[in-house]
Amino acid sequence: MLLHVPNVLSADQTTAIRQALENSQDWVDGRETVGAQGAQVKHNQQLADASPLRQQLAEKIQQTLMQHPVFFAAALPLRILPPRFNRYRGGGTYGMHIDGAVMRLDSQQHLRSDLSCTLFFNEPDDYDGGELVIADTYGEHEVKLPAGDLILYPASSLHEVRPVTRGERLASFFWIQSMIRDxxxxxxxxxxxxxxxxxxxxxxxxxxxxxxxxxxxxxxxxxxxx
Incomplete structure (x- = not known):
């Protein structure tokens, strides 16, 4: 199921998160968190996992998600990998790939990635390119949503982020293990x-x-x- 969930964050929440990310000095090469295959096609920046800002923002987003009725009804989450944050600019892109099936949640637990999510922090007119393209049996779907909106889609889908040729694309991304596997x-x-x-x-x-x-x-x- 490919689902657009609007207004996950308010305009004020979105602006505050975007400004915090723009001012952060904790950006690292996005290839640090993928395997050898993903590193060949991933060219972006990512907020360091150990960054206090990442942990603070991830907690706020997770709390908001669990209170959002449409998100909860669609995902029926059992576990959520704490949100991460990425930045695309200057031609940054992430070629066609598929997400890993099992991810480490903490030192004792793993998560099966049933669903992938991207939460947007920039308005579509703020940047050129940067479309999230999701491929399924019905073809390819281009996704470029308003700030504060979220796209929810099967983690088993092939997908890519097209090059950002103007401006900057800031987003949060994370995975969900649903109570309903199918x-x-x-x-x-x-x-x-x-x-x-x-x-x-x-x-x-x-x-x-x-x-x-x-x-x-x-x-x-x-x-x-x-």
Missing amino acids: DARRRMLFEMDTSITRLTQTGADSDALLQLTGVYHNLLRQWAET
């Missing part, structure tokens, strides 16, 4: 949850809503891995 089942649950919300808002029959809500939770109970 993408088709996760999509079905999201669509059902969305329908329940809309029916509730429009005053649908309460008994039918109760039954549909029960079906949702029983499917979640049957499919969830915790």
Whole structure:
């Protein structure tokens, strides 16, 4: 499922994060956090994992995400790798690649990457290029979202970031292990949850809503891995 989640961050939150990133001196070569294959096509900068700013911003974003109803309903997160931050400018790019299937969460836990996320901090007109291109069975999808918006997509997808030829592209990226491993089942649950919300808002029959809500939770109970 490829999903655009708007207004994850407010305008004030987005501006504060962008300014903090622009003023940071903790940027390092983005190839430090990928394997040999990824290093051949990755040409960007990344906020150092050990940076106090990275840890501070990651915590704030994670707290916001867990309170966002659309994000939570779509991802059904079990574990989230603390967000990282990257910067593309001066032709910076990341060629077509696929994310690793298993990532280290901490010294004792690993995370299966079911979903990939990119959260944008610049408006699309602030820079040229920099489109996130996601390939699936329906072709290639170009993504360049407003500041504060997020794209959620299967981590199994081939994807790339096209060269930034003007300005600067700042974003956060991270991975999620969902309670629902299967993408088709996760999509079905999201669509059902969305329908329940809309029916509730429009005053649908309460008994039918109760039954549909029960079906949702029983499917979640049957499919969830915790």
